[in-house]
Structures are given as structure tokens and as C-alpha cells.
Amino acid sequence: xxxxxxxxxxxxxxxxxxxxxxxxxxxxxxxxxxxxxxxxxxxxxxxxxxxxxxxxxxxxxxxxxxxxxxxxxxxxxxxxxxxxxxxxxxxxxxxxxxxxxxxxxxxxxxxxxxxxxxxxxxxxxxxxxxxxxxxxxxxxxxxxxxxxxxxx
Amino acid sequence: xxxxxxxxxxxxxxxxxxxxxxxxxxxxxxxxxxxxxxxxxxxxxxxxxxxxxxxxxxxxxxxxxxxxxxxxxxxxxxxxxxxxxxxxxxxxxxxxxxxxxxxxxxxxxxxxxxxxxxxxxxxxxxxxxxxxxxxxxxxxxxxxxxxxxxxxxx
Numbered sequence: 001x002x003x004x005x006x007x008x009x010x011x012x013x014x015x016x017x018x019x020x021x022x023x024x025x026x027x028x029x030x031x032x033x034x035x036x037x038x039x040x041x042x043x044x045x046x047x048x049x050x051x052x053x054x055x056x057x058x059x060x061x062x063x064x065x066x067x068x069x070x071x072x073x074x075x076x077x078x079x080x081x082x083x084x085x086x087x088x089x090x091x092x093x094x095x096x097x098x099x100x101x102x103x104x105x106x107x108x109x110x111x112x113x114x115x116x117x118x119x120x121x122x123x124x125x126x127x128x129x130x131x132x133x134x135x136x137x138x139x140x141x142x143x144x145x146x147x148x149x150x151x152x
Numbered sequence: 153x154x155x156x157x158x159x160x161x162x163x164x165x166x167x168x169x170x171x172x173x174x175x176x177x178x179x180x181x182x183x184x185x186x187x188x189x190x191x192x193x194x195x196x197x198x199x200x201x202x203x204x205x206x207x208x209x210x211x212x213x214x215x216x217x218x219x220x221x222x223x224x225x226x227x228x229x230x231x232x233x234x235x236x237x238x239x240x241x242x243x244x245x246x247x248x249x250x251x252x253x254x255x256x257x258x259x260x261x262x263x264x265x266x267x268x269x270x271x272x273x274x275x276x277x278x279x280x281x282x283x284x285x286x287x288x289x290x291x292x293x294x295x296x297x298x299x300x301x302x303x304x305x306x
Contacts, residue, residue: 021181
């Protein structure tokens with residue numbers, strides 16, 4: 001990744017303009033051809049610096065207002081298997097294993113999005129039944145203080 | 153929720169939303185390409201996307217960055233902050249550009265935020281600064297990734 005890539009990310013991370021040729025202005029700014037702008041974005045996706053290039057959705061506006069972080073205590077030997085099952089649930093948008101802490105035994109995290117809290121709870125319950133993991137807590141988000149996405 | 157009723161997404165809106173989360177066309181006239189895919193004009197695509205952006209259904213169309221892929225480091229932090237200090241502490245936390253998400257959640261640890269820094273050193277420095285606030289604190293970096301969103305079907 002060079003300086004141009006960095007500038008390109010900075011110019012696009014808050015969203016491209018909704019105009020017929022959205023990459024034209026960016027190309028002018030970077031003093032490279034428009035096609036190079038596109039090639040560079042594709043290369044950044046290829047190399048994993050960009051996960052995807054596309055729309056971020058305001059899911060709250062779509063009525064998907066319940067957002068639960070469900071944390072599970074899963075035996076280390078079962079993490080791989082259980083993580084795969086959780087990831088298979090459509091309501092689970094993100095699923096990670098995270099480090100345990102002395103005061104915090106939970107190591108698997110599933111973010112559940114749904115229209116209501118009851119739906120989130122039902123999904124967590126279904127996951128529990130599917131995996132046999134019963135040591136879990138559901139932490140709903142009561143307030144969103146910040147959500148900018150990753151920026152540089 | 154009245155909000156969802158007021159939204160009144162039409163079929164074109166839905167098609168576009170489902171299409172552009174993962175498969176936004178990277179070419180010189182992306183909105184024309186989208187229009188070709190669903191049988192409407194470039195101008196109509198742009199009109200729909202503008203409205204969807206205005207009402208907040210689309211936050212932005214751009215790169216979704218991968219901190220690690222950019223050579224950076226990230227973590228989740230949980231903090232136990234007394235209720236009367238929440239506003240003050242949250243505003244100090246959010247002042248860091250590197251904080252990408254921050255939520256109030258119930259339970260012993262009530263403030264949950266993610267930090268994405270440009271390097272391990274920078275992350276370490278930030279964590280020490282946040283630790284210096286003096287509240288009980290969990291640092292919870294990812295050790296394995298099973299799923300990372302997010303496509304919302306509408």
C-alpha cells in the first residue's frame with residue numbers, strides 16, 4: 001500500500017458521490033486516470049485492506065432495532081465447531097472468538113440483529129439448543145454512542 | 153414502529169439495497185451498470201440511492217476497511233463506569249478517532265467500545281490512556297474470526 005492508496009481510502013471512506021461518474025473527481029484529486037482509481041480499489045480488496053466496497057446500511061432505520069451481543073463460555077476444544085454453527089445463523093451478523101479475562105469467562109461473541117428483543121432472545125435460545133452451550137448472557141445495546149465504522 | 157411504515161421501500165429500493173452491499177460495480181459508470189442489471193436508467197438509480205441516503209437506509213457507499221489488512225490492530229474494550237460519570241467518560245472515549253463503535257449495555261461492564269488503530273503501538277498507547285481513566289476494564293481482542301457481516305436482506 002502506498003501513499004496514493006492511503007489518499008484514495010481517505011477520499012472514499014465517507015462515501016462516494018451519487019453522480020454518474022463518482023470516480024472522476026477522485027481521479028482528478030489524485031492526478032491518476034479514473035481506471036487506475038478502480039484498479040487500485042480492486043487491488044486493495046484483493047489484498048484484504050478493504051473487506052468489501054459497497055453500501056453500509058443503517059439497519060435501525062429498516063426496523064432492525066434490536067441489537068444483542070451474546071457472549072458464550074465455550075470450552076476451548078469446542079470453539080471451532082460451535083463458532084461455525086453460530087456463524088450459520090442468519091440473524092448472527094458477526095461471530096468472533098475473543099480472549100478470556102480473569103473476571104470474564106466468555107470467549108465466543110455473536111452479534112444478533114432482529115426487529116425485537118424477543119426475536120434476539122429466541123435466536124440465542126436456538127443457538128444454545130443447537131450447540132448445547134448453556135452458559136451465556138445476552139447484552140442488548142441500550143444506547144449507541146458512536147458508530148462510524150473503521151476509518152483511517 | 154411508525155418509522156418503518158413511513159419508509160415505504162419499493163421493489164427497486166429493495167433490489168438496489170440487496171445488490172449494492174456486496175456487489176457494487178467497480179466501473180466508470182457504476183450506477184448505469186446497476187440500472188442495466190435491474191432494468192432502470194442511471195438517473196433513476198441515482199434518484200433512488202439519494203432518497204435512500206437521505207432517509208438513512210444507506211449510510212454511505214464506499215470501502216469497508218479491514219484494520220488488520222491495513223497493518224493496524226484492533227480490540228474490544230468493556231469498562232465499568234458509574235452512571236453519573238457515563239456522559240463524561242463516553243465523550244472522552246469517543247474523542248478518539250480510532251473508536252469506531254461504542255454502546256451502552258446492561259451488566260457489570262456497561263460501556264463497550266471497539267478500537268481500530270493504525271498500528272499495535274498506537275493501540276497500546278490508546279489503551280494505556282483509556283486505562284488511566286481508572287475504571288475496571290476488560291481488553292478483549294479477537295483470536296478467531298467466524299463471521300463478519302453484514303448483508304441485510306430487505
